[in-house]
Amino acid sequence: MSAAPLLKVSELRKSYDAIRAVDGVSFEVRPGEIFGVIGPNGSGKTTLFNSMLGQIRPDAGRIELQGQDVTHLGPLQLNRRGVGRTFQTLQVFGRMSVRDNLIVAAQEHQGSMLKRLFMPGDSGLGAKADALIDQFRIGHVAHKKAGQLSYGQQKLVDIGMAFMSDPALVLLDEPCAGVNPSLVGGLSRLLKELNETRRGSFVVIEHNMDFVMDLCHRIMVMVEGRVMAIGTPAEIRANRQVLDAYLGS
Amino acid sequence: MKARHLLLAGIAAAVLLVWPHFLKSYGIYLLSYWLIYIIATMGLNLTVGYAGQKSLGHAAFFGIGAYTVAILLKAGVSFWLGLPAGALLCFAVGLVLGFPALRVQTIYLAFATLGFNTAVWLLIRNEEWLTGGTFGINNIARPELFGFSLEGNKAYYHLVLVITVLMGLLLWGLLRSPWGKAFTALRDNPIRAESLGVSVRGYTLLSFAIGAAYAGVAGGLFASLVQFIEPAPFNVAASIMMYLMVVVGGPGYFLGPVLGAAVGVILPEWLRDVPGVANWYLPAFGAAVVLLMVWLPDGLLSIPDRLKARREAREASALRAATAAATRQEVSA
Numbered sequence: 001m002s003a004a005p006l007l008k009v010s011e012l013r014k015s016y017d018a019i020r021a022v023d024g025v026s027f028e029v030r031p032g033e034i035f036g037v038i039g040p041n042g043s044g045k046t047t048l049f050n051s052m053l054g055q056i057r058p059d060a061g062r063i064e065l066q067g068q069d070v071t072h073l074g075p076l077q078l079n080r081r082g083v084g085r086t087f088q089t090l091q092v093f094g095r096m097s098v099r100d101n102l103i104v105a106a107q108e109h110q111g112s113m114l115k116r117l118f119m120p121g122d123s124g125l126g127a128k129a130d131a132l133i134d135q136f137r138i139g140h141v142a143h144k145k146a147g148q149l150s151y152g153q154q155k156l157v158d159i160g161m162a163f164m165s166d167p168a169l170v171l172l173d174e175p176c177a178g179v180n181p182s183l184v185g186g187l188s189r190l191l192k193e194l195n196e197t198r199r200g201s202f203v204v205i206e207h208n209m210d211f212v213m214d215l216c217h218r219i220m221v222m223v224e225g226r227v228m229a230i231g232t233p234a235e236i237r238a239n240r241q242v243l244d245a246y247l248g249s
Numbered sequence: 250m251k252a253r254h255l256l257l258a259g260i261a262a263a264v265l266l267v268w269p270h271f272l273k274s275y276g277i278y279l280l281s282y283w284l285i286y287i288i289a290t291m292g293l294n295l296t297v298g299y300a301g302q303k304s305l306g307h308a309a310f311f312g313i314g315a316y317t318v319a320i321l322l323k324a325g326v327s328f329w330l331g332l333p334a335g336a337l338l339c340f341a342v343g344l345v346l347g348f349p350a351l352r353v354q355t356i357y358l359a360f361a362t363l364g365f366n367t368a369v370w371l372l373i374r375n376e377e378w379l380t381g382g383t384f385g386i387n388n389i390a391r392p393e394l395f396g397f398s399l400e401g402n403k404a405y406y407h408l409v410l411v412i413t414v415l416m417g418l419l420l421w422g423l424l425r426s427p428w429g430k431a432f433t434a435l436r437d438n439p440i441r442a443e444s445l446g447v448s449v450r451g452y453t454l455l456s457f458a459i460g461a462a463y464a465g466v467a468g469g470l471f472a473s474l475v476q477f478i479e480p481a482p483f484n485v486a487a488s489i490m491m492y493l494m495v496v497v498g499g500p501g502y503f504l505g506p507v508l509g510a511a512v513g514v515i516l517p518e519w520l521r522d523v524p525g526v527a528n529w530y531l532p533a534f535g536a537a538v539v540l541l542m543v544w545l546p547d548g549l550l551s552i553p554d555r556l557k558a559r560r561e562a563r564e565a566s567a568l569r570a571a572t573a574a575a576t577r578q579e580v581s582a
Contacts, residue, residue, distance in 0.1 A: 053444070074443075075440075075443045075444045076443050076444075076446060076447075076448060076449070079443075079444060079445060079446040080446055085444050087440075087441070087444075091438055091440070091441040091444075092438075092441075093433065093434050093437040093438055093441070093442075094437060095433065095437055095501075096430070096433060096434070096437070100430060103427075103430065104427075104430040104431065104433075104434050104442075104445065104447070105445045106445075107427045107430060107431070108427075108431070108445065108446035108447050108448070109446060110427070113448070113451060116426065116427040116428060117423070117426050117427075117428050118426070119426060119427055120426075121425045121426060121427065121429070121430070123427045148561075161445065165445075165446065
């Protein structure tokens with residue numbers, strides 16, 4: 001994993017009045033890498049995520065995706081350039097079926113807007129959606145409305161939507177939040193499988209340490225808006241500063 | 250489309266074709282009026298029901314369509330050019346009206362569109378040189394088609410019926426296309442939709458513009474139906490009535506406008522003839538609408554969904570009870 005970085009964040013800053021939510025954060029994500037971001041509440045993880053995803057405009061710094069400056073692009077343009085995401089809370093289209101949720105997640109990448117008006121309803125993505133439904137093992141609810149599913153099933157649909165358009169980079173915001181602990185291991189296996197089969201890079205914010213340590217190739221620890229450490233799970237576990245500030249002994 | 254749907258559509262078409270032959274002139278007029286409101290509210294249903302926007306300005310587009318056709322007919326232009334011209338003008342104005350929706354939502358958007366309706370209504374009323382002001386425009390002709398006059402009530406009804414079916418099929422196709430899913434995504438969760446590459450800006454503007462074009466077509470047909478237009482049918486109260494029709498029928502249900510327009514157009518007229526209600530038909534209509542909103546806030550067409558949800562909940566709780574009983578038996582054994 002020593003190729004040119006897929007994502008490069010340099011000296012990113014964002015303040016809210018006197019509070020420096022993100023204070024000079026720099027890191028790189030390599031192609032195919034699963035990169036974790038951890039830190040206590042208020043450490044700036046979500047502000048970092050929202051800045052990277054075009055939800056908020058950073059005060060300073062630069063974000064490059066595949067060598068191109070994307071610092072000031074909005075969510076729509078970032079998606080078109082191959083960035084998928086999930087949100088901290090569930091964000092499925094409750095009145096659409098599971099299959100339609102997956103189709104709509106990629107249909108805007110199929111030709112121009114005018115061309116799509118004359119395409120079949122599934123935009124030619126039906127087989128792809130079915131394959132993802134199989135991979136996520138949610139075939140039994142494929143034609144149910146997403147809003148009628150259990151939280152765990154909706155979470156899988158939510159994550160699946162982020163992968164439908166084969167993005168180069170997927171940002172997962174607390175994928176374990178609200179998921180039954182007995183299902184977390186399965187989610188980790190699924191994400192590893194997706195990483196291997198699709199060769200995409202992931203950035204994962206998560207509070208569940210076992211999940212992060214098991215899933216991620218490298219981890220960045222943030223405290224008070226700054227980077228405290230970046231390293232492999234083993235290096236992070238052995239970092240005295242991180243243990244004192246966040247993980248505990 | 251399932252065979253059952255095709256059969257129902259065939260029966261409905263047969264009834265609508267035959268029905269006017271058993272009606273007097275006013276009954277045929279009322280049916281045409283209902284069909285015209287179906288077209289108008291199909292457009293509003295796209296904007297409100299499918300794309301999740303708010304609009305209390307739909308009657309303004311209805312008026313723009315009506316006056317465009319009336320003015321062009323008076324200038325000697327063919328109805329067949331006037332009708333698409335009205336729709337195109339409404340499409341363009343609807344596109345412009347969509348811009349406030351990019352900045353404000355919910356009740357604020359409703360008020361913005363209400364302001365637009367008031368402005369258009371004032372323009373129609375005050376610009377006498379163009380619209381005839383409060384005197385309106387009279388003697389609006391009905392069209393001919395391949396040399397056949399559509400002047401008679403029955404002939405004009407059949408024209409309106411054909412155009413209603415065509416507009417319905419167009420909307421059906423649009424909603425079955427990827428655009429339909431994009432509109433629904435926009436309604437359900439615009440932030441998520443944008444993160445998936447759905448252009449919130451593009452589809453919001455399109456939902457207003459296409460909805461407005463439908464109102465424009467309806468307005469053009471209305472002008473030739475009543476043959477005299479003046480500002481009153483295009484005021485804010487008419488927009489609220491159209492919104493009511495969409496909500497009563499079921500916003501986001503394809504056939505919602507058919508039922509909603511029936512409630513808004515035919516029900517009050519029917520109540521006028523019910524013994525004992527005739528003098529109270531408007532309060533009775535109001536009470537019927539209040540009851541509908543209390544018991545069916547998602548509209549008449551939500552009834553099958555509600556019944557299905559209730560049945561599924563009953564089945565799920567029975568399954569849970571059976572599982573719990575089996576577990577208890579296993580434990581005690």
